Amino acid sequence: MNVDNKKDIPWLCDKCKKELVLHKVKVRYLEGNFEVELLKCPECNMVFIDEELATGKMLEVEKGLEDK
Amino acid sequence: MDRIKVVSKTESLCPVCMRKIDAQIFTRGNKAYMDKYCPEHGSFRVITWKGRISIQNWVRDKERAYIKKPSTPVDKGCPFDCGLCSGHRQHTCTALIEVTERCNLHCAYCFANSNAAKGEDPSLERIKLQYESVMKASGKCNIQLSGGEPTVRDDLPEIIRMGTALGFAFIQVNTNGIRLGEDENYVKELKAAGLSSIYLQFDGTSDLIYKKLRGKELLKVKKAAVDNCKKHGIGIVLVPTLVPGVNTGNIGEIIDFALEHAPAVRGVHFQPVSYFGRVPNIPSDEDRITLPEVMEEIERQTGGRIKTQSLKPPGCENALCSFHGSYLVDDRKKLISVTNRSCCCSNEKAEEGAVKAKEYVSRNWSYPIEGSMKDKQDPGKISDWDKILYRINKNTFSISAMAFQDVWNLDLERLRDCCIHVVSPDGRLIPFCIYNITDSEGRYLYRR
Numbered sequence: 001m002n003v004d005n006k007k008d009i010p011w012l013c014d015k016c017k018k019e020l021v022l023h024k025v026k027v028r029y030l031e032g033n034f035e036v037e038l039l040k041c042p043e044c045n046m047v048f049i050d051e052e053l054a055t056g057k058m059l060e061v062e063k064g065l066e067d068k
Numbered sequence: 069m070d071r072i073k074v075v076s077k078t079e080s081l082c083p084v085c086m087r088k089i090d091a092q093i094f095t096r097g098n099k100a101y102m103d104k105y106c107p108e109h110g111s112f113r114v115i116t117w118k119g120r121i122s123i124q125n126w127v128r129d130k131e132r133a134y135i136k137k138p139s140t141p142v143d144k145g146c147p148f149d150c151g152l153c154s155g156h157r158q159h160t161c162t163a164l165i166e167v168t169e170r171c172n173l174h175c176a177y178c179f180a181n182s183n184a185a186k187g188e189d190p191s192l193e194r195i196k197l198q199y200e201s202v203m204k205a206s207g208k209c210n211i212q213l214s215g216g217e218p219t220v221r222d223d224l225p226e227i228i229r230m231g232t233a234l235g236f237a238f239i240q241v242n243t244n245g246i247r248l249g250e251d252e253n254y255v256k257e258l259k260a261a262g263l264s265s266i267y268l269q270f271d272g273t274s275d276l277i278y279k280k281l282r283g284k285e286l287l288k289v290k291k292a293a294v295d296n297c298k299k300h301g302i303g304i305v306l307v308p309t310l311v312p313g314v315n316t317g318n319i320g321e322i323i324d325f326a327l328e329h330a331p332a333v334r335g336v337h338f339q340p341v342s343y344f345g346r347v348p349n350i351p352s353d354e355d356r357i358t359l360p361e362v363m364e365e366i367e368r369q370t371g372g373r374i375k376t377q378s379l380k381p382p383g384c385e386n387a388l389c390s391f392h393g394s395y396l397v398d399d400r401k402k403l404i405s406v407t408n409r410s411c412c413c414s415n416e417k418a419e420e421g422a423v424k425a426k427e428y429v430s431r432n433w434s435y436p437i438e439g440s441m442k443d444k445q446d447p448g449k450i451s452d453w454d455k456i457l458y459r460i461n462k463n464t465f466s467i468s469a470m471a472f473q474d475v476w477n478l479d480l481e482r483l484r485d486c487c488i489h490v491v492s493p494d495g496r497l498i499p500f501c502i503y504n505i506t507d508s509e510g511r512y513l514y515r516r
Binding site: 029030031032033034035036037053057058060061064065066067068 | 380382383384392394396404405406407421424425427428429431451452453454456457459460461464
């Protein structure tokens with residue numbers, strides 16, 4: 001999925017049918033707490049993480065904290 | 069009276085004649101001991117574990133990673149065929165190349181028994197052959213240049229360049245820091261040559277400690293070495309040798325010093341004293357500090373800022389050889405534990421453990437990458453994720469320890485899992501402890 005090409009098309013929450021909005025979200029991984037801006041449903045608070053982010057920066061962060 | 073419980077049966081060596089003998093590890097109360105018997109030289113008992121953390125709960129089951137390309141055949145049996153042989157169960161994580169036998173100190177404890185006058189330095193050709201042997205047997209593992217004191221060589225930058233040119237991405241120098249503290253230009257040259265990190269002998273924050281262990285007051289020069297490496301972007305790992313009655317009460321202050329100098333100081337790596345090479349005496353149990361005791365002292369001396377629960381057994385080497393904890397340092401120098409303990413419940417693969425350990429050391433013991441934020445010309449384009457990456461890179465800090473084995477407490481089960489290998493002058497890879505092991509008279513089994 002290439003989000004860049006579709007960035008003008010709004011994402012809708014499948015459950016609530018509400019348009020997702022950018023919102024600061026608290027992310028926790030291995031006791032590390034971080035705040036990031038992510039698309040979120042204003043109704044049910046479900047967060048959307050696209051493939052590019054999951055396999056890109058988010059994976060980089062995970063690897064940066066990777067243990068041995 | 070506490071009940072005796074056998075934990076494991078293993079093999080060891082007789083400290084007098086070095087023949088292989090049966091041994092067993094047993095617990096009594098919160099202590100574990102090794103018992104062994106040589107038909108010629110009698111019984112030996114040594115403490116191996118002491119404290120609240122039980123030895124049984126510490127063990128991490130791993131699927132062994134037998135050596136795919138053994139360099140030496142199995143002939144006389146472990147530990148007499150090292151090279152590595154097909155009986156070895158772990159790959160190389162760090163390969164040590166000794167670039168000199170000379171040293172500008174004469175410490176009371178020295179695994180290599182180095183001194184000022186010792187031997188001729190290996191040639192650059194010899195060192196190249198050693199690098200190539202590592203690459204052939206173990207691929208691009210981490211390299212530690214050791215000795216002797218590597219910085220007595222003026223051509224150390226050349227040796228580092230040679231390693232980086234051959235493809236080794238992480239090169240660390242094991243050093244007492246004297247030259248690094250006194251000669252800033254040399255530090256600059258080492259950095260330019262590609263040095264990632266120094267493994268700095270740092271036994272404490274008082275000169276009394278250095279007088280006892282190293283024969284000299286060295287605190288000032290150690291601090292200067294830290295400042296020079298910080299200035300030129302070389303990661304620093306502080307390495308205290310812990311000797312009961314000398315510096316085991318200084319653990320908290322060493323950690324505070326390290327945090328004061330983070331992120332240039334990337335962590336503290338404690339080494340409970342081992343009795344091989346040059347040592348002042350044959351040890352009694354009181355002359356030893358075991359890993360659980362170190363963990364408890366860390367918690368006690370940091371006032372609970374570092375909890376024993378944040379420290380865990382290794383996924384690479386044998387669980388009884390080390391512990392480590394990973395942290396993020398916040399703006400107030402508070403440590404946030406990011407150690408993942410959940411991984412220890414299932415059966416893991418030792419091979420994966422070695423890969424992770426290599427990456428972890430390379431990432432967490434190098435100087436934090438500079439400019440990862442500066443590269444982004446447009447501040448508007450710096451995403452929250454970039455900021456997190458920058459924070460992780462800059463603020464990771466590790467606390468770890470490795471308990472080396474000597475002839476008194478050698479457990480061949482642990483030795484077979486070793487991932488720290490010394491490259492012998494002829495290019496064989498020999499587990500660090502057995503390379504340095506000496507009998508009760510100070511005679512080496514492998515080191516010449």
